[in-house]
Amino acid sequence: MRELVVLGSTGSIGRQTLEVVQLFPERFRVKGLAAGKNWKLLREQVLSFRPEAVALAGEEEARLLAESLPPEFRPSIFWGEEGLEHLASWPGTDTVLVAVTGAAGWKPTLAAIKAGKRIALANKETLVVAGEIVVREAQRRGTPILPVDSEHAAIWQCLEGRKGVKRIILTASGGPFREYSLEELAKVRPAEALRHPTWRMGPKITVDSATLMNKGLEVIEAHWLFGLEYDKIKVLIHPQSIVHGLVEFIDGTWLGAMSVTDMRLPILYALSYPERMATELFPLDLARVGTLTFTEPDYERFPCLGLAIEAGKIGGTMPAVLNAANEVAVAAFLEERLPFLGIPAVVEEVMRRHQVVKDLSLEAIEEADAWARKEAEALIKRWG
Numbered sequence: 001m002r003e004l005v006v007l008g009s010t011g012s013i014g015r016q017t018l019e020v021v022q023l024f025p026e027r028f029r030v031k032g033l034a035a036g037k038n039w040k041l042l043r044e045q046v047l048s049f050r051p052e053a054v055a056l057a058g059e060e061e062a063r064l065l066a067e068s069l070p071p072e073f074r075p076s077i078f079w080g081e082e083g084l085e086h087l088a089s090w091p092g093t094d095t096v097l098v099a100v101t102g103a104a105g106w107k108p109t110l111a112a113i114k115a116g117k118r119i120a121l122a123n124k125e126t127l128v129v130a131g132e133i134v135v136r137e138a139q140r141r142g143t144p145i146l147p148v149d150s151e152h153a154a155i156w157q158c159l160e161g162r163k164g165v166k167r168i169i170l171t172a173s174g175g176p177f178r179e180y181s182l183e184e185l186a187k188v189r190p191a192e193a194l195r196h197p198t199w200r201m202g203p204k205i206t207v208d209s210a211t212l213m214n215k216g217l218e219v220i221e222a223h224w225l226f227g228l229e230y231d232k233i234k235v236l237i238h239p240q241s242i243v244h245g246l247v248e249f250i251d252g253t254w255l256g257a258m259s260v261t262d263m264r265l266p267i268l269y270a271l272s273y274p275e276r277m278a279t280e281l282f283p284l285d286l287a288r289v290g291t292l293t294f295t296e297p298d299y300e301r302f303p304c305l306g307l308a309i310e311a312g313k314i315g316g317t318m319p320a321v322l323n324a325a326n327e328v329a330v331a332a333f334l335e336e337r338l339p340f341l342g343i344p345a346v347v348e349e350v351m352r353r354h355q356v357v358k359d360l361s362l363e364a365i366e367e368a369d370a371w372a373r374k375e376a377e378a379l380i381k382r383w384g
C-alpha cells in the first residue's frame with residue numbers, strides 16, 4: 001500500500017490523481033491533501049478520502065473548511081507556505097505527488113525530499129526554479145524524483161537502464177495557434193488560448209502551451225531530471241500528441257513512448273513504479289489515429305521556447321527569473337491586461353535586466369523571483 005500526500009489536489013492533475021487512487025484502492029491510500037483557495041472542493045475530497053491532514057493557502061479558507069466539517073471527519077488543518085511544507089513531510093507517508101502550479105511547488109518538494117519521501121513530480125516549475133538544489137538534495141539522499149509530466153514520463157520509460165543515448169526529443173502539440181501568423185497571434189484572446197487542441201489542463205499551463213513556454217520549461221525540466229546538456233535535448237512539433245517523448249541512441253535507433261492523451265496514465269505509472277498496473281482504461285487505436293506528423297518548432301512566432309532554453313543555458317537565477325516573469329505575464333494576459341505577444345516581450349525584457357547570480361542558494365532564488373515579479377508588473381502597467 002502506498003501512503004500518499006497530494007499537493008494541489010483540487011487542480012487538474014490533483015483531481016486525476018484522486019481518480020487513480022479510487023481506481024486502485026487496494027494499492028493507494030491518501031493521507032494528506034493540500035489545495036490553494038478551493039476549500040469547498042477540498043471539503044468534498046476530505047469526506048471521500050478521510051486524510052489525516054490537509055492544508056490550504058490562506059488562514060481564512062482553513063477556518064471555513066474547519067467550520068464546515070463535522071468533528072468526526074475533521075483532519076489536522078494547516079495553512080500558508082508552512083502548511084504546505086508540513087503536509088509535504090507528513091509522517092507515515094511514502095510518496096508526495098506535487099501538483100500545485102507555478103513556483104509554489106519548489107519549497108514543499110524540497111521539504112518532502114528532506115523528509116525522505118518519494119516525489120511524483122507534475123510541477124515542472126520546481127525544476128525550472130530550483131533544479132540544481134532540488135536534484136542535488138535528492139541525489140544526496142537517494143530520493144527518487146519520478147516524472148509525471150507526460151513527455152518526461154515517456155522519456156524516462158524509454159531510457160530505463162539503457163546506455164548509448166545520443167539525445168532526447170520532447171514532443172509539443174504546438175498549441176491552439178500552431179499555424180497562426182504573427183499578425184493573428186497579436187489579436188488572440190484568453191478564451192482562444194485556453195482551448196488546447198489535445199489536453200484538458202489548468203489555465204496557466206494551457207497558456208504556456210499556446211506560447212510554447214511550456215515546452216521551454218520542459219526542456220529545463222528534462223535537463224535536471226535526466227542530467228543531459230541542452231544540446232542533447234530537442235523539441236519537435238507533433239500535433240496529434242500520441243508520441244510523448246523519444247530517445248535517439250548513438251547507433252541510430254530511436255525509442256518512443258505512445259499513449260492516448262490521458263494524464264491518469266503517467267500519474268498511475270509514477271505512483272506504482274517500479275510496478276506496472278494492468279488496466280484497460282487507456283486503449284490506443286493507432287489505425288484510427290492514422291497519421292503521426294513531426295515538424296521543427298518556429299522560434300520566431302513562439303519566442304518563449306528560445307527564451308526558456310537560453311535561461312536554462314545561462315543557469316543560476318535566470319530560470320527562476322524567466323519563470324516568475326512568465327507567471328506574472330500569463331496572469332496579466334488572462335486578465336486581459338497584456339496582449340498574447342506581450343508575454344514573450346515581458347519575459348525577454350525582465351531577463352535582459354537581470355543580473356544573474358550563478359552561485360544558487362534558496363535566498364538567491366527567492367530574491368530573484370520577487371525582483372522579477374516586480375519588474376514584470378511594472379512593465380505590464382506601462383504597457384497600456
Ligand SMILES: NC(=O)C1=CN([C@@H]2O[C@H](COP(=O)(O)OP(=O)(O)OC[C@H]3O[C@@H](n4cnc5c(N)ncnc54)[C@H](OP(=O)(O)O)[C@@H]3O)[C@@H](O)[C@H]2O)C=CC1
Pocket residue numbers: 007008009010011012013014034035036037038039056057084098099100101102104122123124125148149150199200201202203204205263
Ligand atoms: N494539467 C496537466 O495535464 C499537466 C500539468 N502539469 C503541471 O502540473 C502542475 C499543476 O497543473 P494543473 O493541475 O493543470 O493546474 P491547476 O491550475 O488545475 O491546479 C493547480 C493546483 O494547485 C493549487 N495551488 C495553486 N497555488 C497554490 C498555493 N500557493 N498553495 C497551495 N496550493 C496551490 C490549486 O489550488 P486551488 O485550485 O484550490 O486554488 C490547485 O489545486 C503545473 O505545474 C503544471 O505545469 C504537467 C503536465 C500536465
Ligand SMILES: CC(=O)[C@@H](O)[C@H](O)COP(=O)(O)O
Pocket residue numbers: 149150151171172173174175199208209210214215263
Ligand atoms: C500533458 C502534458 O504533459 C502537458 O505538458 C502537455 O504536453 C501540454 O501540451 P503541449 O505539448 O501543447 O505543451
Ligand SMILES: [Mn+2]
Pocket residue numbers: 149150151218
Ligand atoms: Mn508536458
